[in-house]
Amino acid sequence: xxxxxxxxxxxxxxxxxxxxxxxxxxxxxxxxxxxxxxxxxxxxxxxxxxxxxxxxxxxxxxxxxxxxxxxxxxxxxxxxxxxxxxxxxxxxxxxxxxxxxxxxxxxxxxxxxxxxxxxxxxxxxxxxxxxxxxxxxxxxxxxxxxxxxxxxxxxxxxxxxxxxxxxxxxxxxxxxxxxxxxxxxxxxxxxxxxxxxxxxxxxxxxxxxxxxxxxxxxxxxxxxxxxxxxxxxxxxxxxxxxxxxxxxxxxxxxxxxxxxxxxxxxxxxxxxxxxxxxxxxxxxxxxxxxxxxxxxxxxxxxxxxxxx
Ligand code: NDP
Numbered sequence: 001x002x003x004x005x006x007x008x009x010x011x012x013x014x015x016x017x018x019x020x021x022x023x024x025x026x027x028x029x030x031x032x033x034x035x036x037x038x039x040x041x042x043x044x045x046x047x048x049x050x051x052x053x054x055x056x057x058x059x060x061x062x063x064x065x066x067x068x069x070x071x072x073x074x075x076x077x078x079x080x081x082x083x084x085x086x087x088x089x090x091x092x093x094x095x096x097x098x099x100x101x102x103x104x105x106x107x108x109x110x111x112x113x114x115x116x117x118x119x120x121x122x123x124x125x126x127x128x129x130x131x132x133x134x135x136x137x138x139x140x141x142x143x144x145x146x147x148x149x150x151x152x153x154x155x156x157x158x159x160x161x162x163x164x165x166x167x168x169x170x171x172x173x174x175x176x177x178x179x180x181x182x183x184x185x186x187x188x189x190x191x192x193x194x195x196x197x198x199x200x201x202x203x204x205x206x207x208x209x210x211x212x213x214x215x216x217x218x219x220x221x222x223x224x225x226x227x228x229x230x231x232x233x234x235x236x237x238x239x240x241x242x243x244x245x246x247x248x249x250x251x252x253x254x255x256x257x258x259x260x261x262x263x264x265x266x267x268x269x270x271x272x273x274x275x276x277x278x279x280x281x282x283x284x285x286x287x288x289x290x291x292x293x294x295x296x297x298x299x300x301x302x303x304x305x306x307x308x
Contacts, residue, residue: 002090002101003029004307005298007074007108008081009240011038012284013274013291014108015065020295021106022072026302029075029102031095036078037062038110039275040284043135044126049284061284086247086267103307104269104298107248107256108291109240111275111282115233116148120204124231128210131233133157134283140164145230146171146213148201154234155183161232162192169226171199173218196226204231239276248272255279263294269305271297 005021007014010032021028040046043058052061070076077095085092090101113131115121121129130136133147137160145165147158150172161168170187175197177184187193196215202223203214213226239255241248249257249266256265256272263271273294274287 002103003027004102004302005029005104005106006031006091006093006100006102007106008093009033009038009108009110009274009276010036010066010076011040011062011108011110011274011287012065013110013276013287013294014038014106015062015069016288016291017106017108017273017295017298018069018074019065019072020292021298022069022074024295024299026299027073027075028069029077029100030069031077031079031081031093031100033109034078034080036066036076039113042125043132045139046135046284047138048135081243084243084247086244086270089269091270103305104302105271106263106291106294106298107244107265107270107272107276108274108287108294109276110287111237111239111255111279113233114236114238116201116235118201118204121201121231121233124204124206124210127208128206128229129204129231129233132282133160133232133234136230136232137161137164140230142166143229144169144227145232146201146226146228147232147234148172149234149236150174150177150179151234151236152179152183153236155179155187157232157234158187158193159183159190161230162190165192165230168193169228170195171201171213171215171226172197173200174198175219201231237275237279237282239279241276253279263290263297269298269301271301 040058047055083094146169198219205212271294273290
């Protein structure tokens with residue numbers, strides 16, 4: 001028998017969609033992924049999620065949201081969706097060989113921040129290494145930090161970090177920014193920002209927290225070190241949309257396209273929420289907000305189709 005709604009993904013977007021659809025008696029099935037919880041699972045302290053005056057850790061926040069979704073009857077499967085077919089109704093979703101059917105789908109598979117791929121970067125993740133200045137910038141008051149990247153995100157993050165840090169070093173592997181001129185100029189002219197051209201990070205040093213970077217000059221191979229307490233990686237994000245290729249409209253960087261003021265994708269009955277369709281805000285609270293929107297859109301759509 002087909003489900004009324006299957007939710008794919010279990011970050012704040014997916015779990016909020018689960019809470020809302022469960023409370024609407026749609027008995028959602030949430031296929032939460034092999035590593036449930038999304039990007040917040042690698043975030044130490046969350047101070048900007050409303051409702052937690054003292055702050056909360058990312059994993060604790062996701063545990064609470066999951067419990068809340070479970071309380072109203074959400075069913076969970078801890079596995080990755082491997083294939084989908086949205087070409088006919090009910091829609092089909094596979095986990096390996098097992099096929100599930102559903103009248104509506106909410107996609108909340110999120111995006112993954114790109115990292116440099118260094119062992120030491122991984123080790124110090126959440127202990128000085130971050131991929132989100134909006135989330136973690138406030139932890140770096142009156143210290144020096146570095147931002148890696150040369151695109152708009154790097155410029156934006158570096159400029160934002162000047163509110164807290166005494167100095168922000170932008171480390172870019174080439175000698176020209178990819179960022180738009182206006183954002184690059186803003187960073188270049190900022191008195192607290194120093195740009196290091198032709199520079200790559202080869203190691204992140206620190207025992208319990210970041211305290212130094214080992215750098216390599218990409219032009220002449222010379223080595224140097226830089227003392228910083230924070231390292232912000234701003235080299236782009238990748239939306240988790242490969243299984244939807246050819247089935248749903250995406251923009252040129254792979255984000256699902258939703259219709260304005262809604263969570264409707266290019267296939268009627270398939271909705272998208274959170275970072276998988278948002279490359280601009282990328283916050284837990286905005287993901288939760290669009291998760292709520294997707295649940296309401298799905299509920300109204302099912303009702304109009306007289307399902308559920
Ligand atoms: P981009 O892909 O535009 O830039 C990524 C940057 O990271 C590039 O400078 C790239 O270097 C560098 N980089 C990539 N991989 C590595 C690596 N392994 N090591 C070191 N450096 C690396 O990503 P963004 O996130 O900056 O932007 C994504 C999109 O979002 C863009 O279209 C951007 O315009 C948009 N955006 C707009 C904003 C706004 O208008 N307010 C704010 C933020 C983003 P290289 O240049 O050498 O390739």
